[in-house]
Amino acid sequence: xxxxxxxxxxxxxxxxxxxxxxxxxxxxxxxxxxxxxxxxxxxxxxxxxxxxxxxxxxxxxxxxxxxxxxxxxxxxxxxxxxxxxxxxx
Amino acid sequence: xxxxxxxxxxxxxxxxxxxxxxxxxxxxxxxxxxxxxxxxxxxxxxxxxxxxxxxxxxxxxxxxxxxxxxxxxxxxxxxxxxxxxxxxxxxxxxxxxxxxxxxxxxxxxxxxxxxxxxxxxxxx
Numbered sequence: 001x002x003x004x005x006x007x008x009x010x011x012x013x014x015x016x017x018x019x020x021x022x023x024x025x026x027x028x029x030x031x032x033x034x035x036x037x038x039x040x041x042x043x044x045x046x047x048x049x050x051x052x053x054x055x056x057x058x059x060x061x062x063x064x065x066x067x068x069x070x071x072x073x074x075x076x077x078x079x080x081x082x083x084x085x086x087x088x089x
Numbered sequence: 090x091x092x093x094x095x096x097x098x099x100x101x102x103x104x105x106x107x108x109x110x111x112x113x114x115x116x117x118x119x120x121x122x123x124x125x126x127x128x129x130x131x132x133x134x135x136x137x138x139x140x141x142x143x144x145x146x147x148x149x150x151x152x153x154x155x156x157x158x159x160x161x162x163x164x165x166x167x168x169x170x171x172x173x174x175x176x177x178x179x180x181x182x183x184x185x186x187x188x189x190x191x192x193x194x195x196x197x198x199x200x201x202x203x204x205x206x207x208x209x210x211x212x213x
């Protein structure tokens with residue numbers, strides 16, 4: 001691992017952590033259920049992207065598979081909760 | 090091949106900035122529909138850019154040989170995000186409208202209301 005990738009990780013990981021933090025604050029505060037689902041969707045996407053970056057950082061290829069499965073499960077969960085809010089479930 | 094690595098690092102920084110701005114929009118916007126618009130679009134672009142950056146960074150090995158396994162799985166995840174994230178955004182927006190949430194500003198025109206009323210009239 002070269003030094004440029006370490007510098008980029010020092011830039012990228014705090015930004016991603018702040019993104020998860022803001023989404024979690026909206027998840028706690030949100031006045032309606034739809035706000036919480038939007039925050040959950042954004043959190044799931046951010047964690048999917050950062051798991052791939054952590055796989056490159058730790059040099060573990062299996063993290064990419066974990067990110068793919070996490071994205072699929074987050075998508076299914078969001079669709080189910082949205083159908084429940086709509087009243088069709 | 091060094092140039093491909095630096096292009097990948099640039100994509101990573103760009104994606105992280107877009108992810109941060111999307112989450113900031115989630116926190117700052119006043120309404121469900123504004124939060125959807127701010128959060129989902131920019132987080133889609135940010136996640137696709139960050140994952141493409143990692144795939145480009147890992148494209149060449151330490152000895153200069155091509156390694157396709159990272160790039161192929163990165164493209165699979167990018168295609169999945171490009172299909173799934175607008176779908177879930179649409180589902181949340183439709184659910185918020187059907188559950189009776191009004192937009193933040195006073196609405197002057199509501200095209201979806203007319204369309205949905207006409208559809209329900211035809212069905213019934």
